[in-house]
Amino acid sequence: MRRLLFSFHILLSLAGACRAQTQSTSQPSPQSHDRVVQLLKELTEAPGPPGSEESVRKIMTERMHPLADSVSYDGLGSIIAQQGNAGPRIMLDAHMDELGGMVRRIRPDGFISMQMLGYWLSAALPDQRWMIIGSKGPVLAVTDIWDAHIAPHDAQGHLQPQDLFLDTGARSAAEVQALGISPGDPVAPVSDFAVLANNRYLSKAWDDRVGCAVILEVMRRFAKSPHPNQIFYVGTVQEEGSIEMRGAATSARIINPDVGFSLEVGIPNDVPGPGPEAAQEVLGGGPGMMLYSFSELPNRNLVAHVKKIAADQHIPLQFDFVPGFGDDAGAIKLNNGGVPVTTVLVPARSTHAHNGIIDRTDFDRTVDLMVALIQSLDASTVARIKSFAP
Numbered sequence: 001m002r003r004l005l006f007s008f009h010i011l012l013s014l015a016g017a018c019r020a021q022t023q024s025t026s027q028p029s030p031q032s033h034d035r036v037v038q039l040l041k042e043l044t045e046a047p048g049p050p051g052s053e054e055s056v057r058k059i060m061t062e063r064m065h066p067l068a069d070s071v072s073y074d075g076l077g078s079i080i081a082q083q084g085n086a087g088p089r090i091m092l093d094a095h096m097d098e099l100g101g102m103v104r105r106i107r108p109d110g111f112i113s114m115q116m117l118g119y120w121l122s123a124a125l126p127d128q129r130w131m132i133i134g135s136k137g138p139v140l141a142v143t144d145i146w147d148a149h150i151a152p153h154d155a156q157g158h159l160q161p162q163d164l165f166l167d168t169g170a171r172s173a174a175e176v177q178a179l180g181i182s183p184g185d186p187v188a189p190v191s192d193f194a195v196l197a198n199n200r201y202l203s204k205a206w207d208d209r210v211g212c213a214v215i216l217e218v219m220r221r222f223a224k225s226p227h228p229n230q231i232f233y234v235g236t237v238q239e240e241g242s243i244e245m246r247g248a249a250t251s252a253r254i255i256n257p258d259v260g261f262s263l264e265v266g267i268p269n270d271v272p273g274p275g276p277e278a279a280q281e282v283l284g285g286g287p288g289m290m291l292y293s294f295s296e297l298p299n300r301n302l303v304a305h306v307k308k309i310a311a312d313q314h315i316p317l318q319f320d321f322v323p324g325f326g327d328d329a330g331a332i333k334l335n336n337g338g339v340p341v342t343t344v345l346v347p348a349r350s351t352h353a354h355n356g357i358i359d360r361t362d363f364d365r366t367v368d369l370m371v372a373l374i375q376s377l378d379a380s381t382v383a384r385i386k387s388f389a390p
Contacts, residue, residue, distance in 0.1 A: 036213070036217070036360075036363070036364075037195065037201070039063075039213050039216065039217075040193065040201060040203070040209070040210070040213055040363075041193040041203070042059055043056065043059060043205075043209040043212055043213055044193055044203035044204055044205045044206065044209045044210075045191075045192065045193055045203065045204075046059060046205075046209075047098075047100075047131050047133060047138070047186070047188030048096055048097050048098055048100075048188065048205070049097060049098060049099070049100020049101065049102070049117050049118075049186045049187065049188050049240075050097040050100065050117045050118065050237070050238045050239070050240050050241055050242065051097070051117075051186070051237070051238055052097075052100070052133060052186035052188075053077060053096040053097050053235075053237050056096040056097075056209070056212070056235070057077060057079055057096060057235065057237075060079050060096065060212060060216070060235045061079060063216050063219075064079065064081040064216070064219065064233065066223075067081070067083070067216075067219045067220060067222075067223040068081035068082060068083060068219065068233070069082050069083055069084070069085065070082045074247070074250045074251045074254055075250060076237050076238060076246055076247050076250050077237045077247070078096075078234055078235060078236040078237050078247040078248075078250065078251040079096075079234065079235045080232055080233070080234050080251055080254065080255065081219065081232070081233045081234075082230065082231070082232055082233075083219065083222055083223070083227070083230070083231045083233070084227060084229060084230040084231055085230055086230065087227075087228050087229035087230055087378065087379060088228075088229045088230070088258040088259065088377055088378070088379055088382040089229070089230050089232060089255060089256060089257045089258045089259075090229045090230065090231050090232065090257065090258065090259050090260075090261075090374055090377055091232045091234060091252065091255050091257035091259070091260040091261070091332060091339075092215055092218065092231065092232065092233050092234065092260075092261050092263060092370065092374075093211075093234045093236055093248055093251075093252075093260060093261065093262045093263065093328045093329075093332060094208050094211025094212045094214065094215050094234070094235060094236070094262070094263040094264070094328075095208045095211070095235070095236045095237070095238075095239035095240070095247060095248070095327075095328055096208070096209075096212060096235045096236065096237060096247075097208075097236075097237055097238060097239055097240050097247075098118075098188065098189070098204065098205035098207065098208075098209070098240065099116075099117065099118035099119070099120055099189070099205075099207070099240050099241075099352055100116075100117045100118065100186060100187055100188045100189065100240075101114040101115055101116045101117050101130075101186075101187040102114070102115045102117060102183075102184055102185060102186055102187055103115075103132060103166075103181060103182065103183050103184060103185040103187065104183060105183065106173045106176045106177070106181070106182075106183070107165070107173065108172065108173050109171070109172065109173075110167075110168070110170035110171050110172045110173060110175055110176050111144070111165040111166065111167060112132075112141070112165060112166040112167075112168070112176065112181070113162075113164075113165055113166075114130075114143075114161070114164065114165070114166055114187055116161045117240060117241050118240030118241040118352065119240075119241065119352060120161060120352055120353070121352050121353050122160055122161060124350075124352075124353035124354060125143055125161060125164055126143055126145040126164060127142065127143060127144075127145055128142065128143050128189065128190075128354050129141070129142055129189070129190040129191070129354075130142065130143065130166060130187050130188065130189055130190055131187070131188045131189075131190050132166065132168070132181055132185055132186075132187050133185055133186045133187070133188065134179060134180035134181040134182070134185050135180040135181075135182070135185075136179060136180025137180065139168055139179050139180070139181060140168070140190070141166040141167060141168045141187075142166070142167050143164045143165070143166060143167075144164075144165055144166075144167040145164070166187070168181070189204050189205070189354045190204075190354075191203060191204035191354045191355055196357065198284075198359075199359065199360040199361060200283070200357050200358065200359050200360065201357065201358050201360065202355055202356070202357050203355070203356065204354050204355065204356065206265050206346075206348040206351060206356045206358055207240075207264070207265045207348065207351045207352065207356075208239065208263070208264055208265060210263075210265060210346045210348060210358055210363065211262075211263035211264055211265070211346070212235055213363070214263045214346065214363070214366055214367055214370060215233045215234075215235065215263060216233075217367045218231075218233070218367060218370045218371055218374070219231075219233055221367070221371050222371070222374070225371075225375075227374055227375055228375070228377065228378035228379070229374065229377050229378065229382075231374060232255045232257065234248075234251050234255070236248045236251055236328055239327065239328055243326075244331065245295070245326075245327070245328045245330055245331035246331075247328070248262075248328035248329075248330075248331040248332055249331040249334075249335075252331060252332045252334075252335040252336075252339070253335055255335075256335060256336040257332065257335070257336065257339050258336070258339070258340075258382050258386065259302065259339065259340050259341070259377060259382055259385065259386075260329065260332040260333065260339050260340070260341040261341070261342060261343070261344055261370065261373070262327050262328045262329035262332065262341065262342075262343040262344070263343075263344055263345075263346075263366075263370070264290070264327045264328075264343050264344070264345050264346075265345060265346055265347070265348035265351050265356075265358075266281045266287075266288035266290075266318065266320055266345030266346060266347040266348065267279040267281060267320060267322050267325065267347070267348075267351070268281045268282050268283045268347045268348070268349050269281065269282070270282040270283055270349075271349065279320060279321075279322055280318065280319055280320055280321065281318045281319075281320055281345070281347045282318070282347065283347050283349055283357065283358070283359045283362070284347075284359040284361060284362060285316060285318050285347065285362070286315060286316030286317060286318055286361075286362060286365050287310075287315065287316075287317060287318070287344055287345060287346060287347075287362060287365050287366040287369050288317070288318040288319065288320050288344070288345035288346075288347060289303065289306055289307075289317060289318070289319055289320070289342055289343065289344055289345065290320045290321075290322070290325065290327070290329070290342065290343035290345060291303065291319050291320065291321055292320075292321040292322070292323070293320075293322055293323065293324075293325040293326055293327065293330075293343070294323055294324065294325065294326050295325075295326035295327060295329060295330025295331075296326075296327070296329045296330050296333070296341070296342075296343060298329070298340075298341060298342035298343070299333075299340035299341065299342065299385065301340065301384065301385040301386075301387075302340040302341070302342050302385050303342055305373075305376070305381070305385055306342060306344070306369075306373065309369070309372050309373050309376055310369055312372070313368065313369065313372045315365050315368060315369050315372075316365070317369075318345075318347070320345060327343055329341045329342065329343045340385050340386055344366060344369065344370065345366075346358060346362050346363055346366050347359065347362050
């Protein structure tokens with residue numbers, strides 16, 4: 001008991017110190033008023049699991065309309081904005097959906113089982129907040145877990161998604177239904193955006209809202225700058241958990257691009273744990289380019305061109321080889337008789353979980369690289385990239 005009382009006094013002291021620190025550091029930083037910070041916050045905090053991208057599509061539509069010559073949608077809900085109507089057709093792709101879930105079964109006791117959508121890191125799922133998007137509006141829930149005092153010894157580190165359940169506070173199935181919740185309702189992770197030290201940002205859904213933000217920033221640049229091509233900016237749907245990359249497949253068939261870029265998150269390997277062969281990027285090291293994944297072997301001429309433009313612009317470029325990675329590039333390349341495609345990456349720590357981190361410098365450099373690449377893709381350059389003549 002004395003040990004408990006001693007610990008209690010320590011906790012009180014720590015709590016007081018934390019309150020004092022919070023009070024002294026809670027003033028908004030200049031970054032909180034940064035236009036890009038506000039864009040990243042708005043995009044990442046929006047709920048949008050696969051097949052339920054409405055909130056993100058609304059943001060993209062509102063921001064694209066003033067910058068685009070036209071805005072349209074494919075039959076699955078991907079958004080396509082166009083700038084220019086002459087020259088090679090260049091497709092910039094980022095998927096709007098994030099990892100999420102859907103209501104699977106409502107138990108008689110009011111707990112809810114969840115069908116996961118996308119490849120979640122199982123260890124990151126317990127004790128997290130979620131938003132169930134029901135017929136009466138969003139409902140907050142948490143993935144309940146066994147209390148540490150009663151958990152089976154073999155449960156430590158071995159929880160699987162099917163072991164988890166959502167707790168809304170409801171005490172029965174009837175109370176869950178009264179909240180407007182039914183099987184099939186989408187479930188999105190809940191995690192607030194925050195500014196960290198050294199120009200780094202914490203939030204959910206960097207995969208792939210950071211790609212969506214790159215698209216919008218490139219659009220903003222070209223709204224007032226000439227370019228030798230037609231640019232198609234695409235926010236796709238249903239990438240996560242989809243082998244066929246559904247939104248990219250349908251939108252690419254509409255666009256028929258000459259060259260495509262998938263804008264995605266890179267996989268840094270600068271944290272304790274994984275060996276040097278697991279991944280190659282580091283946070284703050286600049287944009288990356290995927291050279292191998294299960295969905296893509298990029299066009300070698302396009303890879304060489306990206307390397308040249310990055311070097312000409314003095315933009316550091318990292319390279320990734322991740323066999324467990326797949327993205328929209330795999331669907332884009334199969335259109336129009338075969339499309340030169342590569343994936344340009346903004347490094348992001350801890351993707352496929354509730355809280356990930358990006359570096360602002362990586363984001364800005366990725367935008368700069370894409371602007372320079374698009375400006376370089378005139379008709380003769382695109383013809384050379386597409387040529388396989390010996």
